[in-house]
Amino acid sequence: xxxxxxxxxxxxxxxxxxxxxxxxxxxxxxxxxxxxxxxxxxxxxxxxxxxxxxxxxxxxxxxxxxxxxxxxxxxxxxxxxxxxxxxxxxxxxxxxxxxxxxxxxxxxxxxxxxxxxxxxxxxxxxxxxxxxxxxxxxxxxxxxxxxxxxxxxxxxxxxxxxxxxxxxxxxxxxxxxxxxxxxxxxxxxxxxxxxxxxxxxxxxxxxxxxxxxxxxxxxxxxxxxxxxxxxxxxxxxxxxxxxxxxxxxxxxxxxxxxxxxxxxxxxxxxxxxxxxxxxxxxxxxxxxxxxxxxxxxxxxxxxxxxxxxxxxxxxxxxxxxxxxxxxxxxxxxxxxxxxxxxx
Numbered sequence: 001x002x003x004x005x006x007x008x009x010x011x012x013x014x015x016x017x018x019x020x021x022x023x024x025x026x027x028x029x030x031x032x033x034x035x036x037x038x039x040x041x042x043x044x045x046x047x048x049x050x051x052x053x054x055x056x057x058x059x060x061x062x063x064x065x066x067x068x069x070x071x072x073x074x075x076x077x078x079x080x081x082x083x084x085x086x087x088x089x090x091x092x093x094x095x096x097x098x099x100x101x102x103x104x105x106x107x108x109x110x111x112x113x114x115x116x117x118x119x120x121x122x123x124x125x126x127x128x129x130x131x132x133x134x135x136x137x138x139x140x141x142x143x144x145x146x147x148x149x150x151x152x153x154x155x156x157x158x159x160x161x162x163x164x165x166x167x168x169x170x171x172x173x174x175x176x177x178x179x180x181x182x183x184x185x186x187x188x189x190x191x192x193x194x195x196x197x198x199x200x201x202x203x204x205x206x207x208x209x210x211x212x213x214x215x216x217x218x219x220x221x222x223x224x225x226x227x228x229x230x231x232x233x234x235x236x237x238x239x240x241x242x243x244x245x246x247x248x249x250x251x252x253x254x255x256x257x258x259x260x261x262x263x264x265x266x267x268x269x270x271x272x273x274x275x276x277x278x279x280x281x282x283x284x285x286x287x288x289x290x291x292x293x294x295x296x297x298x299x300x301x302x303x304x305x306x307x308x309x310x311x312x313x314x315x316x317x318x319x320x321x322x323x324x325x326x327x328x329x330x331x332x333x334x335x336x337x338x339x340x341x342x343x
Contacts, residue, residue, distance in 0.1 A: 001026040001184050002047065002152060007056035009042050009208075016042045018208035019056065024152075029178055029185040031195035034205035035231065040188045043205075044154050047186065048077045060152065076150030078141050078158055084129045090116070090140050091125035097148035115143035118173060120166055135162050142170075146177070153178075155187040159194060171197045192232060196220065204228050225338045229268045235310050236269035237337070245331075250306040252283055255331035266337040271298065271312035273333025276319065282326030285309065287319045301327060 002024040009017040017039045024030050032040045045051040047058055049070035058065045065073060076097070084093050091112050098108045116122055119139035129137065142158055158174075159167045175198055178185055189195050195202055196216040204212045204219065212224035223229035226237050240247040240254070242262050247254050249267060256267070275282075276299070285301035288308065297318040301309040309327060319325050 003059040005057045007053050009051060010054045015208050024186055026184055027182050029198060029200045031187045031189055031199035032203045033195050038205040039208040040205050041156055044156055044188050048075055049073050075152040075154060076145045077154045078145035079156050084137055084141060086129050090127045093140055094143045094147055101148055111147055115146055119143050149181055152184045157189055222335055226266050234268055238267055240265055240267040254329045256334055257331050260336055268335040268337055270333040271310045273330040274309050274311035275328045275330060276311060277326040277328050279324045279326045282328040285325055285327050287321050287323045289321055290318050
């Protein structure tokens with residue numbers, strides 16, 4: 001449905017988008033992740049027609065959008081900074097696109113009721129925009145973007161200012177809503193949990209290029225390289241030398257999955273693959289810190305003369321800071337990353 005071919009955008013001679021190619025299928029939900037400055041918001045603005053590309057083409061339903069103004073592209077866009085109409089009340093903002101499409105007033109009212117209920121503002125129809133908090137304004141902006149049921153909906157940090165419980169509820173409800181409506185979605189977010197819960201496909205960007213694209217499971221289980229692994233929060237990344245079914249690493253000999261390529265590689269050891277054992281039975285480490293993560297405890301371990309390791313364990317099993325423990329490694333939780341021995 002949406003196709004980008006070699007799209008390049010330059011600001012001051014620097015390529016913010018550098019030959020980006022991306023396909024989004026009809027009814028697919030694609031979330032774009034990346035650090036600040038990676039080009040993800042510029043990508044959205046280029047598709048919307050708010051940013052002219054210096055090279056490449058954008059197609060929607062097979063139509064080249066070159067020269068097509070933003071208001072004629074038939075896409076919905078929600079900005080991170082809301083851009084609500086201050087002279088209109090909440091209902092007026094949500095109904096704006098419906099009025100532009102000429103929907104009957106009764107249908108407009110029903111759709112406004114439905115969406116304000118969805119975003120947690122069921123009784124706010126007559127409220128002035130200026131009276132809303134930042135999070136409330138963001139919810140109104142989301143409802144406004146959803147109201148006309150656009151074939152392509154683009155979201156720039158759609159839930160960024162909401163509290164955690166509301167954000168988690170909306171992610172689930174939006175996933176169901178997009179499926180029911182058959183909406184095609186291209187969203188930008190910095191929140192990995194949000195992206196992985198919402199998306200059919202996750203796209204990770206770096207320096208204006210796509211570093212990896214795949215299903216949430218594929219990206220999480222097999223990061224493309226050290227950059228993607230670290231961006232996803234994995235810290236146990238190191239150069240290693242594989243010989244046979246083990247690798248020489250700063251943490252000693254570590255088992256690797258059968259069939260792992262031999263020679264210089266970059267390894268990711270998932271926290272779940274760092275098992276705590278009695279100090280006499282494994283790599284001796286001191287517990288430097290531990291952090292409660294809701295579903296588990298992240299334990300920071302300091303081996304002697306080697307980089308820190310992060311382990312994941314149940315709360316009841318988490319050792320205290322200062323304790324001496326041993327570490328063993330699970331080959332099933334070790335991933336060989338692209339890029340050879342460079343980290």
